[in-house]
Amino acid sequence: MTATIPQGFGPTTEERLPLPAAEQMSEAQRAAAEALIAGPRKGVKGPFIPLMHSPVLLERLAGVGEYLRFESVLPTRINEFATLIVARHLGSQFEWAVHRPLALNAGVAEATLADLAQGARPRTMAEDEADAWAFATELLHHHSVSDPTYAAALRRWDERGVIELSGLIGYFTCVSWIMNIARTPAPGSDAPLGAFPA
Structure with missing residues (x-):
């Protein structure tokens, strides 16, 4: 464990x-x-x-x-999944504990979240989840997204959705950073984030 x-x-x-x-x-x-x-x-x-x-x-x-x-135009399932991508990237136990059950209730598969919790690209994702994963991961790692990733998000969610997905990633990055600095305690979770593999 x-x-x-x-x-x-x-x-x-x-x-x-x-x-x-x-x-x-x-x-x-x-x-x-x-x-x-x-x-x-x-x-x-x-x-x-x-x-x-x-x-x-x-x-x-x-x-x-x-x-x-x-109120975002993004589907709740995509909204919650993108939030968890940020939580995993930043080690935000609080956001992971709060949003994991919300993502499951919105329809994200347990296996998808299990892979994400390990810091891996989920092996099983719906097509729109794969687009959100590529967008969020590129933005978090490279501070922008490639033309193919942008084009896929634009086709999927239009200009407003691209802006709101970007804003969502930025918002949860901001609040996760604040909690990381403050060491804000997370609620108990039946599936806390584990350490990244060595």
Whole structure:
């Protein structure tokens, strides 16, 4: 059995930026927390714990994330699969634990996610998943995509979909980096990310 990865590949899981105590929150922090609790996330969790230390950034990123997760033109299955590609790439235990069950519920195959969890190109993918995998992987590794990969995504999702897929990858990269730096703890998972093969 492979060892699990602490958030951000670090040697320790000691949280650096925990949620401020309620009595120590500023008015802006309290307002940000109340908005998260009232919104689709129903609580202050994950990246929004360290982001409480910058409530304006929290509010703006939360809006971007809500749009990309709940209003994007991308099919939910592709949205969740691309999120997990980012989580695997960045060692984000939190995003993996949260989005893996959502991807399974949206129709991504268990075998696909098992390969992805090992850092491998999934052997079994639907055609649109293969297009999303190529796009996300090239963007994460090369900071752009090739002409054939771009053309495949454009045929599949049109200009708006290409922009929203790019934005989704960027958004989850941003919040994963924040949690990696903060060492934000992940919820328990029955299938945590394992270490990359040596």
